[in-house]
Amino acid sequence: MTVDTDRIPLKISRYTEGQTTDGYDEYMVPYNEDWVVLDALNYIKDYVDGSLAYRWSCRMGVCGSCGMMINGKPKLTCSAFLSEYYPDPIVVEPLANFRVERDLIVDMDDFIHKLDSVKPWLIEGDSVPPANREYKQTPAQLAKYKQYSMCINCTLCYSACPVASNEPEFVGPAAIALAQRYNLDSRDSGKEQRLDVLMANEGVWDCTFVGECSNVCPKGVDPAAAIQQAKLESALAYAKSLIMPKGNK
């Protein structure tokens, strides 16, 4: 690829079912400093090669669908500006640690299943307010879990996670952060049920606390901190369960 002052080279990983070798296509895209990588992909799709497949929707960093590897790092393509890379070539690949379905699209089934497995809904306790009244929750109580409620399910953290790459069973950063989001919510009483899931062997114990997940998270969720907290709580719960078998407290 040659350097061109108003254009920028993109090298994009391509895959169609049945393909056996790794394949890349290279495109020259007009360079526009306002453009994000997603704009470049859209340009290619609209004017150069309509067969390029990738996911996107909101193009404002909130729907979580446009995550890809850009020069080897997991990023939201709608938040990664061409100007961060120009004039060097940009390599775009599907998110690491996921099975590729097509071009830049990966299989999300397993991730969705993991989210579901941590029971990410409010589990009511004994003191539910009447139907015409809200729970009281002070700003300080809200602040306890707020950060963990900001996850957009983009799965960048799974692509960055060394445990996820070795142990596909690992429930993973975002799912654990989501479990903590409810565990720490003053309205919730489901912590014990969720810890059961996390304590299972594909749970939090596998994390070696590398913290890569928090580094790549575009929303400041800090899943690594959630994992540490969950570990601590699971250890306590485990110790407690040895003394007091469940249902017998």
Place this chain on the structure above:
Amino acid sequence: MRSIKHDILIIGGGGAGLRAAIAVSQENPDLDVAVVSKVYPMRSHTVAAEGGMAAVIKPNDSFEDHIYDTVSGSDWLADQDAVEFFVRTAPSELIQLEHWGCPWSRESDGSVAVRPFGGMQIERTWFAADKTGFHVLHSLFQTTLKYRSLQRYDEWMALRLLTHDGRCQGVAAMELRTGRIVPILAKAVIMCTGGGGRVFPFTTNAAIKTGDGMALAYRAGVALKDMEFVQYHPTGLPGTGILITEAARGEGGILVNNKGHRYLSDYDLGKPLPIDHHDHPKNRTMELGPRDRLSQAFIHEQTKGNVFEGPHGTYVHLDVRHLGESYIEKKIPFVRELSNNYGGVDPVHEPIPVRPVVHYMMGGIDTDIEAATTLPGLYAAGECACVSINGANRLGSNSLTELLVFGAQAGRNAAIFAQQHGISGENDLLSQTQDEINRISELLGNRAGDEKIADLRNIMTSALEEGAGIYRNAEGMQKACTTITELRKRSKNLKLDDTSLSYNTELTSAIELDFMLDIAETVTFSALRRKESRGSHQRTDFPERDDDEFLKHSLAYNTDDAPRIEHKDVVITNLPPAKRIYGGGK
């Protein structure tokens, strides 16, 4: 061909669709429910809603006030029975969402906090900082996970409604992963596919907002109501169209032109109070006027040369600097993030460049207060539906509430319908699916075509912007109608580069373009027929509201030719049509 069967089928996994799904299970847990969505539910565009969600909850507020604000905001085109039901049901729906875990922002005593919003007399907009829709959608999605009777078809795209015996009984849908097209049959169907802002070039709407469900219903013979009413939000970032929420003004932000003047004071929106005045921002005044009036004011300022010129067109300034960094971080952090990332300014230190941007479609599938359409077995809710509580201009923060109120209404009523009806005429339903398979195969295999999707889409969106923008006239609209009719023909001749079946996103774009052309034609033809100015539909050739002729909903029906436009009366109960007054008094 094998069919899939469910009691109830919901098309769309946004706020409306998920609320409907839960409502079915609440009504009758034995009913099995399918939710078909072309994206994973949490990617739905409800996720992008920022500012908040209106419901009367505080002691200083009243149902009457919320009703009045909504009806006057609608320029009297809303159906008042529907508005009344909406306003009265809203609080319990929002509290329920609170019980499901939505992280609402709070007062120091732990009760939910409310903020002012445009066109509302009293602060009644609940919010979760400025990511309300994101939290609403994720709370709903996570809550649906506990209902095991609910089966999701994520990344399946609805292509055509299946009808037999005068009833809607399912949909032909394509699994995007494999490209296979399957009939999903059901005793009742609920359409929750959201809006279609993508028919315009400059919009806050996500790529998926292509009006699919509206087009599906239209093709099945249901009218699209009030399609000419398209909301321009006054504050989008130039270039990208990314929304800067009205909450920025609700918290005290001001709009200023290139002379440093708070120009809204020149447009019957009241007098500007100083930014440090204890009454600023004043409800229903200046920056808290309704969106239609604010967007129109921009156009006048542009004509007067009072706007800034930038690489992405003209703009004015939205200034929130006086709120200070810590307040901005607490109340509108996303505004800061978006302005920084996509507008290149930090609102703590600089004003934000903004201009009007297409945001919301007031019109949609003609439904009644029961969320039922005229096709038995088909219900609709959310932005794709038109009940109508929004009339000629929606008030900010009423839409998210509408998703819950009418999503739940649709779910309950569909559940009742499904218990009284079975699936009939399966062979007919399968043969309709086969027709659809043939149609899509033809599109996929058309080697002779020579039209590009992007070209046709660009022509369509420019035609709408030019012909059906903030100010309209007969000549411009006529031209847009002609262009859309031509594009219809040209779209038969598309050429696709992608011939594969798995995640053929070029094919889905082609299908979406076809849906959008339906939306575009109903917008332009309905607009042409409404010879008055009301709310968001402003005509330079008919500048006045005309209640004698047009206190009526427009109904656009599909034909082989141009749409047939009919009209029907608006429901007026307690509030006879009056002048809309902002900037003081009612």
